[in-house]
Each structure stands twice: as C-alpha cells, then as structure tokens.
Amino acid sequence: MSTCCVLPHAGDVPTCPMNGQVAKPVGRKTVESLVIREARAALTAQPYYFCDATDCDTVYVSALGDHLITKDLLTVRVGIKETEDPIPLCYCFGYDRKAVRDDIRRTGKTDIQKAITQRVKAGVMTTNAGRRI
Ligand SMILES: [Zn+2]
Known part of the structure; x- marks a missing residue:
C-alpha cells in the first residue's frame, strides 16, 4: 500500500x-x-x-x-500569561508594558522598541537580572 x-x-x-x-x-x-x-x-x-x-x-x-x-x-513573568502589571515585553533588557505606556503618556510616543533594536545590534544581550546570555 x-x-x-x-x-x-x-x-x-x-x-x-x-x-x-x-x-x-x-x-x-x-x-x-x-x-x-x-x-x-x-x-x-x-x-x-x-x-x-x-x-x-x-x-x-x-x-x-x-x-x-x-x-x-x-x-520571570511571561507577559502573555499575565493580566496585571508589570507585564514584561522584553526579558533581555527588562522593559515591561507599563514602561511603554508611561513613555507614550509622557511624550506621545515610545523609543523603547528602537532602544531594544539598537542594543541587540550592539550585541548587548543580558537578562533583566543582569546575567549575560
Ligand atoms: Zn496551555
């Protein structure tokens, strides 16, 4: 067959x-x-x-x-599994949803995504506990 x-x-x-x-x-x-x-x-x-x-x-x-x-x-807290702050968005650099919201509230925009991209490009990969991975 x-x-x-x-x-x-x-x-x-x-x-x-x-x-x-x-x-x-x-x-x-x-x-x-x-x-x-x-x-x-x-x-x-x-x-x-x-x-x-x-x-x-x-x-x-x-x-x-x-x-x-x-x-x-x-x-760490897994962002998608949490409904209350702090909801992490990026483990590597320790940004959470509140940081992005605060940024937008303060300045109308957020540079956090740009900052993460720059730091990744620069090869700075650490966990939010400061350990290099
Ligand atoms: Zn499941």
Missing part, C-alpha cells in the same frame, strides 16, 4: 495537554534560561513548545506532552 496519502498522526503536532491548543516551537536556550534551577535539572532531552493561551498556567510542553512547565517554575 502506498503511504503517500497517510496523514501525520495527531502526535506530530505538539499540543498543550491542558487546553489542547497547538503549541509553538521554542528554543531550548530560552527554556533553560527562564526556568528555575530545579526545573532546569528536570528538563527532558525532547524539544519544548510554548503554549500562548492567556488562561493556561502551562508555559512550556515537551514534544511528547509528558513534561509540563507551569509559570510558577519560571524566573
């Missing part, structure tokens, strides 16, 4: 086991740099995926769906 028309089985598209939403691929370095030490030690060798549902406490899911990283296992 030809296999050319066989659809990939459901497991090929990683979904969040908590809400069934399709999860997006995320770099291992991102996961490793954002989880607390204990959670980092528990990471599996599988690739990880990101659940961006605002009402779901699960942030990262392993490819097989057998390892979940909930937001309480991260060292």
Whole structure:
C-alpha cells in the first residue's frame, strides 16, 4: 500500500495537554534560561513548545506532552500569561508594558522598541537580572 496519502498522526503536532491548543516551537536556550534551577535539572532531552493561551498556567510542553512547565517554575513573568502589571515585553533588557505606556503618556510616543533594536545590534544581550546570555 502506498503511504503517500497517510496523514501525520495527531502526535506530530505538539499540543498543550491542558487546553489542547497547538503549541509553538521554542528554543531550548530560552527554556533553560527562564526556568528555575530545579526545573532546569528536570528538563527532558525532547524539544519544548510554548503554549500562548492567556488562561493556561502551562508555559512550556515537551514534544511528547509528558513534561509540563507551569509559570510558577519560571524566573520571570511571561507577559502573555499575565493580566496585571508589570507585564514584561522584553526579558533581555527588562522593559515591561507599563514602561511603554508611561513613555507614550509622557511624550506621545515610545523609543523603547528602537532602544531594544539598537542594543541587540550592539550585541548587548543580558537578562533583566543582569546575567549575560
Ligand atoms: Zn496551555
């Protein structure tokens, strides 16, 4: 029998086991740099995926769906999972949504995006805890 028309089985598209939403691929370095030490030690060798549902406490899911990283296992607040300030927009330089809003309120615009672009171009990549990554 030809296999050319066989659809990939459901497991090929990683979904969040908590809400069934399709999860997006995320770099291992991102996961490793954002989880607390204990959670980092528990990471599996599988690739990880990101659940961006605002009402779901699960942030990262392993490819097989057998390892979940909930937001309480991260060292940072994940902007999309939070509804109250401070809602982080940029982990690298520690900007949050309030900073952008304050900027716009004060001057009618914000240069934060430009500032981030410049700093990334300059190769200054640090976490908001000041660690270089
Ligand atoms: Zn989820």
